[in-house]
Amino acid sequence: MELKEVLQVLEQLAPLSLAESWDNVGLLVEPSKPRPIKTVLLTNDLTDAVMKEAEVLSCDLIVSYHPPLFRPIKRLAQKDWKQRLAIRAVEAGMAVFSPHTSWDSMKGGVNDWLVGGLGSGQVSVLSQAHGGASHSHKLEFMVRSPEELNAVVEELKASDDGTALQCSGSRPDSSGIHVSLTCSASALTPSVQILLKHSAPCQSLSILKLEKAPLPGHGQGRLSVLDQPVTVATAIQKMKSHLGLANLRLALGAGRTLGEENWTQTRH
Structure with missing residues (x-):
């Protein structure tokens, strides 16, 4: 299997989104030259002895429960044992993956x-x-006509990268068209600024904060x-x-x- 395929399997087993915010999980060392993953070594902690065993076995991937790289590294030098391990993994072309608290939470x-x-x-x-939904807010407002709706949507799209907004509108009635917009936290302020420039959305705008759904058992x-x-x-x-x-x-x-x-x- 290719490394990306193995990572997909590990992610299906325990999504990294389950890890604590302070943790350092996922792919910590990625080889510059891709190679098929045939031999995987599983360890609780990546130590000098474990790395020596991995080298002897010519491992392609080390799955270390605890992350061997946790705090930011400003240099790679031989005097620090964790930095030495990272250097040896890179030189041997071995990938290093750590699941840590994602395996605890699942x-x-x-x-x-x-x-x-x-x-x-x-x-x-x-x-x-809780589930890691990308949308954190829901904006509800009204527009008077399909033309106004199109104009508002075009302005919203122009201010966004195309991934943070989802918009839907109901059929027109006597009061106009009811519109519902979900967006990420980063898109909330620019979206509101655009809506406030239009009279109908400005007068009818309401903002709801969306809660992430709980994941039972996790x-x-x-x-x-x-x-x-x-x-x-x-x-x-x-x-x-x-x-x-x-x-x-x-x-x-x-x-x-x-x-x-x-x-x-x-x-x-």
Whole structure:
């Protein structure tokens, strides 16, 4: 497969729009010379040891859960280990992709897998994800005639790149033609300025802010109300077994004990 085809599959698995705004997800290193993607290495963190393994295997793509490049880089030098990894990936012609919080947010993703280790329960999302619709505002107004509508639409199109506006009008009645226009936040001000120059739209204009639709089951964090209460000690053992860990760090609340029964909240 070509790199762009692999990226499309990854995007279908977990849209990058689900990631947190502060995160750095997606294609972080792109080779200058395209090559078929035959060998993919999946890792939690891209380290020197992981990069060495990728080089030995002649990997075409590294999928690193945590982004190895997070903060802005002003130079590529050997003294910084993250910069060294980026240089080695470029020299080897390997692409690097990071999904991070998009995999956390997705339904059936990392957070659902983590909370599932505690047993069956009623799971809900702590921070609901919403769809990434490009249109943020709806403008409703009236014009007196098809000619006026055409003139307004032409002015709106001339002030826009052609992608931020969607306009529809109803059949004329005794009061005129009812028009509905949806636009992005960046197109709102210039669109309003144009409409205010025309008498009919100016007198009838109303502006509505559109809310993004929630995506059920997607979002950051999970709250699980267990079907059967367990003690904190039992919950620890369940998670150690689920994660394959010998030890697990825990911060007990003031006055709490390991023998208390508790509900469980998980934010990753």
